[in-house]
Amino acid sequence: MLEIRNLDKSFGVQPVLRAVSLRADQGVILGLVGPNGAGKSTLLRCLVSVVRPDRGEILVDGVDAQADPLDARRRIGYAPSETALYHRMTAGGLLKLAVAFHPSADVDLGLQLLDRFAVPRDRRIRHLSHGMKRKVLLAQALACRTPLLVLDEPMEALDPEARRVVEGLLREAASAGTTVLFSSHDLMSTERLCDRIAFLRTGRIVRDGTAAELAAEAGRVLHVVLREDRAETDLPTGEGWTWAGGPRRWTLVYDGHAEDVLKALSTLPIAGIRDSAASLEEVFEALYPLETSPCD
Amino acid sequence: MRLIGQYLRDIWWIALGYFIVLESAMIAAILYWPQFRDNIPEIAKLIPFQTLQDLLSQVAEAGYWPYFAIQQWFKGCSLFGVAAIAFMGSGIIAREADQRTGEFLFSRPVSRRRVLLSRFSVLSLAAIIPVYLSSITAIWISRGVDEYIGWGHTLAASTYMSLFLLMLCAFTTLLSVISENQFRAGAVLVGVVLANFAVYLVQSLDRFSLFTSIDVWAFMEIANGLFPWATAGVFTAATMVQLIAADWLLNHRQF
Numbered sequence: 001m002l003e004i005r006n007l008d009k010s011f012g013v014q015p016v017l018r019a020v021s022l023r024a025d026q027g028v029i030l031g032l033v034g035p036n037g038a039g040k041s042t043l044l045r046c047l048v049s050v051v052r053p054d055r056g057e058i059l060v061d062g063v064d065a066q067a068d069p070l071d072a073r074r075r076i077g078y079a080p081s082e083t084a085l086y087h088r089m090t091a092g093g094l095l096k097l098a099v100a101f102h103p104s105a106d107v108d109l110g111l112q113l114l115d116r117f118a119v120p121r122d123r124r125i126r127h128l129s130h131g132m133k134r135k136v137l138l139a140q141a142l143a144c145r146t147p148l149l150v151l152d153e154p155m156e157a158l159d160p161e162a163r164r165v166v167e168g169l170l171r172e173a174a175s176a177g178t179t180v181l182f183s184s185h186d187l188m189s190t191e192r193l194c195d196r197i198a199f200l201r202t203g204r205i206v207r208d209g210t211a212a213e214l215a216a217e218a219g220r221v222l223h224v225v226l227r228e229d230r231a232e233t234d235l236p237t238g239e240g241w242t243w244a245g246g247p248r249r250w251t252l253v254y255d256g257h258a259e260d261v262l263k264a265l266s267t268l269p270i271a272g273i274r275d276s277a278a279s280l281e282e283v284f285e286a287l288y289p290l291e292t293s294p295c296d
Numbered sequence: 297m298r299l300i301g302q303y304l305r306d307i308w309w310i311a312l313g314y315f316i317v318l319e320s321a322m323i324a325a326i327l328y329w330p331q332f333r334d335n336i337p338e339i340a341k342l343i344p345f346q347t348l349q350d351l352l353s354q355v356a357e358a359g360y361w362p363y364f365a366i367q368q369w370f371k372g373c374s375l376f377g378v379a380a381i382a383f384m385g386s387g388i389i390a391r392e393a394d395q396r397t398g399e400f401l402f403s404r405p406v407s408r409r410r411v412l413l414s415r416f417s418v419l420s421l422a423a424i425i426p427v428y429l430s431s432i433t434a435i436w437i438s439r440g441v442d443e444y445i446g447w448g449h450t451l452a453a454s455t456y457m458s459l460f461l462l463m464l465c466a467f468t469t470l471l472s473v474i475s476e477n478q479f480r481a482g483a484v485l486v487g488v489v490l491a492n493f494a495v496y497l498v499q500s501l502d503r504f505s506l507f508t509s510i511d512v513w514a515f516m517e518i519a520n521g522l523f524p525w526a527t528a529g530v531f532t533a534a535t536m537v538q539l540i541a542a543d544w545l546l547n548h549r550q551f
Contacts, residue, residue: 048403050551073405084400086302100298101404 001026001179002047002148007056009042009203016042017053018203024181024196026147029174031190032183033280034200035288040183041081043200044152047181048078061147074103077144079137079151085125091136092121098140110143113169117162130157138166142173149173151182155189167193191280201288214283221282222252222261225272236264244285253282299406299414306391307384311422314380318372319430325367326437329360345497354512360443365515368434369457373427374510377461378489381423385468386482388415389546390475398551408546412469416539420465424458453518459531460510464489466538473542473549 002024009017016039024030032040045051047058049069058065058072065072086094091114099105114121117135125133134157141149149170155163163186170180170193184190190197191211199207199214207214229247240255254261258275265273332339336356343349351370355363389412392398402408431454438445468485475481489506496505509527517524 045399045403050399050403052548052550070405070407073403076403078403080399080403083396084398086397086400087395089302097298097302098400098404101406103405 001028001061002030002181003057003059004043004047005057005059007043007046007058008054009039009046009051010054016203017046020056020200020203020205022198022205022208024179026179027174027177028195029170029180029193030182031194031197032181032200033185033187033190033197033284034183037202038200039203040200041152044078044150044181044183045080047150048073048076075146075148077102077141077146077149079134079141079149079154081152082130082133082137082157085133085136087126088124090122090124091119091128091132094125094136095121095140095143099143102144102146104145106143106145109145110139113139113142117165131159131162134158135162138169142169147178149178149180149182151180153184154182155184155186163189187280187284197280199284207283211280214280217283220254220258221276221279222254222265223274223276224250224252224265224268224270226250227269227271230268236267238264242285251282253285299411300418303388303415303418306387307418307422310380310383311426314376314422315426315429318376318426319433321372321376322368322430322434323437325372326364326434326441326443329363329441329443332363333359346499347497347502351512354516358516360438361445361449361519362512362516364434364438364443364445365453365519366512368431369427369453369515370507370511372430373457373461374489374507377423377427377457378464378486381419381461381464381468382482382485384422385419385465386472386475386485387478388412388419388469388472389549390472390478390481393475393551394477396551402551409543412473412543412546413539416465416469416542419469420462423461423465427458427461428454449519452523453515456514456518456524456528457510459528459535460506463531463534463538466535466542470538470542470545473546 002022004020004022007017007020008015020039020043022030032043034040042051046053047060047065049065049072053066060072061075063072063075086097089097092111095110095114096107099107099110111121114136117132117139119128119132119135119139125136128136134154138151138154141151154166158166167189174180194211196208196210197214198205207217209217226248230250232243232246235243235250238254238256238260241261242253244251244253252261336352340349340352340356343352351362351366355366389398392401401411428451431450435445435447435450464485467488468481471481471484472478475484492506496502496507496511502508514524514527
């Protein structure tokens with residue numbers, strides 16, 4: 001359904017995307033995760049030909065997005081960031097404009113979604129809250145009824161209930177055969193929703209897989225509660241071990257054998273211990289340690 | 297139609313204002329004609345530039361038609377027309393960049409050429425329809441001051457002026473395609489036009505000004521049944537070249 005091969009993009013001398021390759025089959029929900037400036041939005045904008053890649057290939061439903069961008073865009077329902085909205089238009093007017101060019105679009109579905117999201121159709125965009133603007137963007141993208149949905153930060157500014165609704169709608173779309181690609185900073189939603197997750201760092205895909213594969217790759221996690229406070233320097237160390245938390249509640253992400261870890265932990269005054277696979281948050285922490293996180 | 301409707305909603309009030317101002321200025325100028333005609337020698341003494349004095353002497357010699365041509369086309373349409381085009385046309389594409397809405401619009405399955413041409417068409421119609429309407433109105437108003445201007449000459453002169461304005465519309469469109477914000481595109485257009493008018497006022501340089509092509513001599517030729525086809529052809533060619541350049545640049549622009 002969506003195939004990206006060796007995509008490169010630079011702005012001036014600054015490389016933003018480097019040899020990015022991704023693939024999402026029909027009905028798959030693919031999450032794109034990475035810190036600010038990692039290149040997520042640029043990648044999505046390349047898909048809809050708003051930004052031209054320097055090199056590489058994008059195939060949308062078999063259509064080469066660079067050779068025939070118009071045909072490729074007919075197959076993509078796109079929700080950009082909310083800054084891209086026409087603030088003087090009404091929510092309903094903007095939705096109608098957005099879907100007007102999609103042959104497969106269903107305006108009524110879009111208007112029903114606005115009602116479901118409790119977004120007043122006749123209210124101007126500039127008078128809507130951040131969350132409501134996001135809902136308008138989602139409604140128009142879903143109303144395009146395209147085989148591919150590309151969403152830039154769809155969960156941003158949504159309250160927990162709205163997130164659940166959006167997650168439900170995206171799952172529904174995926175089960176009907178729509179492929180969904182979205183970028184997000186909301187790791188919990190991404191973990192709950194995605195069939196596959198790709199981690200982007202300084203323009204490169206550094207990990208790509210299912211949540212379970214990524215967690216396994218990032219090691220196991222032990223949640224340790226101590227009877228007394230301990231500094232990190234007083235805790236046992238091992239190769240591939242990362243301690244976080246403290247001074248009494250610690251999380252250890254480790255590679256290797258559990259028996260080595262348990263042997264080392266026996267020297268500590270342990271009040272409780274719980275074993276789990278790494279969450280996406282912990283995978284993210286492992287991939288983007290604070291000191292090397294790029295920021296913009 | 298959505299593209300046209302969306303752009304029209306943004307500019308209709310400027311287009312309406314332009315029409316009202318052009319119409320009012322034309323009516324005021326026609327009604328002022330009897331007093332003007334009687335005081336040409338005194339008015340000539342007040343005019344500082346030789347170029348403008350030459351225009352006036354043409355009015356003194358030939359009467360109402362050159363006066364009307366100066367008021368309606370040379371002054372009215374070029375002054376108010378340029379202002380309207382600057383306001384309406386500078387945002388054709390630059391506003392999308394300025395307000396960051398380009399990503400939304402150009403991610404739709406609509407070609408950039410279609411966006412450009414539909415908006416250029418709306419701009420052009422908004423710029424030239426008032427020229428025709430006010431010129432046609434002038435045929436009747438002129439009878440109120442006992443003057444007669446023919447339909448054929450008036451429509452030919454309006455067409456010639458419209459071609460000039462179309463060239464400015466294309467120039468504004470080109471500026472808008474390459475600009476990051478609307479104000480800059482409009483300011484460059486007004487700056488270029490003012491510089492051209494300043495050049496026009498300098499007698500030794502006036503042949504280098506665009507205003508030479510729309511001053512009273514061009515309209516006198518039209519009144520004599522000689523439509524300036526060569527200059528009109530240059531206007532049309534310049535319009536086409538600028539549009540082709542705008543189309544190419546827009547296709548290579550990133551939002």
